[in-house]
Amino acid sequence: MHTETELKLRASRETLAALREHPLLKKRNKAGWQTRELTNQYFDTPERDLSAAHVALRLRRDGDVVIQTLKCRGKSVAGLSERQEFEWQLDKPKLDLKKLDASCWPEQLNALDKKTIKPLFTTDFTRQYAEIAWGRGKAKVVIEVALDQGSVVAGKLKEEICEVELELREGSADALLELAAELASGHALMPCDISKAERGYRLLDPNSYSLSLPTSELDAGMALDDAFAALAWELLGSSQRLAEQYRHNGHWSLLQDWVKCLAELRALVTSLGQAAPRATTRSLRASLDALLEDWRPLVQAGNDDEDIRRAAPEQFAEELQDPRWGQFSLETSRWLSARAWTSERPNRGERQGKAQLASWLMHLLGEEGRALQLPLYAQRPEDLAEQLPRLERVQSWLHHARQVLEAPQLDRLYGDLNRLQLLAEQPLTDEDEQADARQQLLDARVDQVRAIDQSRAWKHLLKSPSAR
Numbered sequence: 001m002h003t004e005t006e007l008k009l010r011a012s013r014e015t016l017a018a019l020r021e022h023p024l025l026k027k028r029n030k031a032g033w034q035t036r037e038l039t040n041q042y043f044d045t046p047e048r049d050l051s052a053a054h055v056a057l058r059l060r061r062d063g064d065v066v067i068q069t070l071k072c073r074g075k076s077v078a079g080l081s082e083r084q085e086f087e088w089q090l091d092k093p094k095l096d097l098k099k100l101d102a103s104c105w106p107e108q109l110n111a112l113d114k115k116t117i118k119p120l121f122t123t124d125f126t127r128q129y130a131e132i133a134w135g136r137g138k139a140k141v142v143i144e145v146a147l148d149q150g151s152v153v154a155g156k157l158k159e160e161i162c163e164v165e166l167e168l169r170e171g172s173a174d175a176l177l178e179l180a181a182e183l184a185s186g187h188a189l190m191p192c193d194i195s196k197a198e199r200g201y202r203l204l205d206p207n208s209y210s211l212s213l214p215t216s217e218l219d220a221g222m223a224l225d226d227a228f229a230a231l232a233w234e235l236l237g238s239s240q241r242l243a244e245q246y247r248h249n250g251h252w253s254l255l256q257d258w259v260k261c262l263a264e265l266r267a268l269v270t271s272l273g274q275a276a277p278r279a280t281t282r283s284l285r286a287s288l289d290a291l292l293e294d295w296r297p298l299v300q301a302g303n304d305d306e307d308i309r310r311a312a313p314e315q316f317a318e319e320l321q322d323p324r325w326g327q328f329s330l331e332t333s334r335w336l337s338a339r340a341w342t343s344e345r346p347n348r349g350e351r352q353g354k355a356q357l358a359s360w361l362m363h364l365l366g367e368e369g370r371a372l373q374l375p376l377y378a379q380r381p382e383d384l385a386e387q388l389p390r391l392e393r394v395q396s397w398l399h400h401a402r403q404v405l406e407a408p409q410l411d412r413l414y415g416d417l418n419r420l421q422l423l424a425e426q427p428l429t430d431e432d433e434q435a436d437a438r439q440q441l442l443d444a445r446v447d448q449v450r451a452i453d454q455s456r457a458w459k460h461l462l463k464s465p466s467a468r
Contacts, residue, residue, distance in 0.1 A: 004071075004085045007176040009164040009183075009326070010190040010244075016147045016162065020128065024182055025145060029130045038062055038150075040123045042197055043095060045116045051208065053106050056197040057117070059093055066090045070104055071197070121200035125150025125161045134175050141171030143179055152196060154203040161196060164189060177334045184326040191329045192244050193237070202248070211245060211254075213237050220358035220404040224275055225342060227357045228268060231400050232336055235265045240329060247320060250313035252302065259299045262291055267389070267396040269341075271364060274349035276341035284335055287328045294319075300425065358404045361397055366464025368394050374453045381445035384424045391421045413457035420448045 011019075019025060020033060043057045044050045050057055056071040070086040086104040090096055097114045129146040146165040151158050164183075166176045183189060194202075194209065201208040216230035239261040246254035266288040269281050298315070302308035319325055335341075342353060352360060368390055377384045395417055402410040423445045429438045452458050 004083055004167065005173050005176070006165055006167040007180055008192050008195070009166070009180060010192045010320075011162055011164050012188065012321070013149065013162055015187045015189065016128075016149060016164070018187060019145075019147060019164065019183065022183065024179075025130065025132060028132045028134065029145075030133070031131065033128050033130050036062055036127045036129070038125055038127055040196070041093075042120050042123065042200055043117050044120045045112070046118070048201070048205075048208075049109060049112055050117070051201055053109050055106055055109070056195070057095075057100075058197070059090075059095060061093060066093045068096055068099060070100065072104070072106065121152060121154035121203065123150065123152045123161065123196040123200060131169065132179070134171070134179050139171055141175040142169040143167065143171075143175060144169055145179075152199045152203060154200050157203040159199055159203055161199075163192070174334070174337055177330060177337060181327070181330040181334060184323055184330050186323060187326075188321050188323050189326040189330075190243070190320055191240055191326060191333070193240065194244055206249065209241075209245060209248075211238070211241050211257075213241070216400065218357060218401050218404055220356065222357050223354050224272070224357055224360045225339065225353040227401065228272060228276075228341075229336060229339065231268060232265060232332075234400075235261050235268075236329065236332055236336070239265070243316075243320070243325065246313070246316060250316075252309050252312070255295075255312060255316065256299055256303075259292070259295050262288055263296065263392060264396040264399065266292065267392040270389070271368075271393045271397065272341065273352060273364075274346055275352040277345050277349060280341045280343055280345070284332060287324075287331070290324070291328065357401065358406075361401060362405060362407075362461070362464045365394060365397065365461045369458065369461045369464075374449050374458075378446050378449045378453070381442045381449070382428060384420075384445050384449075388421070388424050391417065391424065395421060407457055407460045409455065409457040413452070413455055413461075416448065416452050416455065420445070420452060423448055 039061045041059045043059075054072070056069075058069050058071075060067045060069060066089065068088045068090055072084040072086070086099075088096065088099045095117070097117070100114060125148045127146050127148050129144055132143045132145050134141040134143050144165075144167045146167065148161055148163050148165060150161040152161060166180055168176055180189065180191070198209055213234055216227075216234050218227050218230065239258055242254050242258040242261065245251075246258060266285065269276065269284060269288070272281075298308065298312065302312060342350075345353070372387055372390055372394075377387070395414070398410065398414045398417065402414060423441065426441055428441060
């Protein structure tokens with residue numbers, strides 16, 4: 001058994017050809033590129049019991065060598081995955097069920113009749129690969145760069161394989177992100193943690209690809225730095241899975257959720273105050289702003305315009321053909337891995353970063369709630385949109401962390417604020433052409449503002465002392 005640590009990057013055929021000649025790889029590729037033809041048969045039961053247990057079982061033919069592999073559940077965030085892998089070299093291309101014993105077989109599958117395991121789909125591809133020496137100071141790092149081209153085939157269904165795999169052979173996993181970011185600076189490389197096996201299952205069942213990642217386990221006593229890191233990793237990983245699935249099927253709700261993930265990450269980053277000095281977040285905020293500036297207006301317009309929704313998948317494909325998305329994803333991963341927001345912050349920022357989450361969050365929500373000045377917008381509902389950034393900061397934290405607070409009716413408040421945010425996002429129509437619709441929207445904003453201002457949860461938050 002060994003632990004496999006790798007980073008997958010979706011690419012085009014043109015990008016794979018360019019990477020073979022990339023100056024950085026040429027300089028560190030001492031042995032040259034080698035080529036292997038890999039044919040892989042994946043197995044499962046008709047009920048997909050192995051997939052449900054997060055296990056992948058395959059036979060791989062590599063030249064004259066036959067290898068049986070069992071990949072067990074691991075962790076995969078933002079394209080970077082770690083998982084346990086068991087391998088056995090076999091004499092013939094036939095599954096050896098006796099190898100699947102208690103030393104590797106998941107306990108939840110103990111009752112499974114292994115004789116029901118049958119061939120399910122294939123992933124056959126050509127791999128061009130080279131070992132790259134990637135030094136990090138005095139530490140030695142060796143990374144295998146693999147350029148894979150081929151296809152996944154499940155019955156009559158087929159999907160292209162065209163990707164880069166960076167697998168850590170020696171050294172720190174952070175080096176994978178460093179190398180990937182260098183390569184992505186001039187090429188469209190999309191971090192993507194969908195495995196070749198997951199693609200096969202998705203061909204058989206489009207709903208098998210799970211968009212949800214494990215929810216961050218927050219508790220009242222954890223440090224703000226730890227809570228923010230957990231949530232930011234979750235949002236980044238979710239945005240990448242949403243991008244992959246929207247690229248695959250073009251379902252409008254996925255693009256909506258993708259934009260929401262980016263907006264929530266932007267809101268959390270800007271809520272940290274001195275715990276994340278602006279200089280440490282400038283590059284991340286600029287990247288998020290550029291993405292949101294292009295895509296949030298499109299999504300808002302597309303919610304009411306079918307023509308925009310139909311055109312969006314092609315526009316998104318163009319986004320992924322540009323280096324911007326890959327650069328953002330990889331640089332954000334590096335930023336989070338290094339906890340760069342903690343560098344060179346003042347003593348007050350250090351105290352805030354180490355503060356208990358529940359205490360800090362109550363202070364933050366109290367400050368933001370008072371600054372919202374809701375009674376003012378009962379008088380000036382036409383100006384409510386100017387408070388959208390503040391509403392997003394409040395809602396992002398309530399969405400992910402309200403369970404750590406001891407306050408009444410927070411779930412209800414979260415729903416009420418969602419409705420207010422939606423009303424604030426709706427554009428006001430021209431007074432002359434659609435006066436009735438405009439007035440109805442203004443009246444709805446006033447009613448929602450008053451309802452929130454009178455709620456128990458809101459009054460409780462407003463009493464919280466300042467965090468500054």
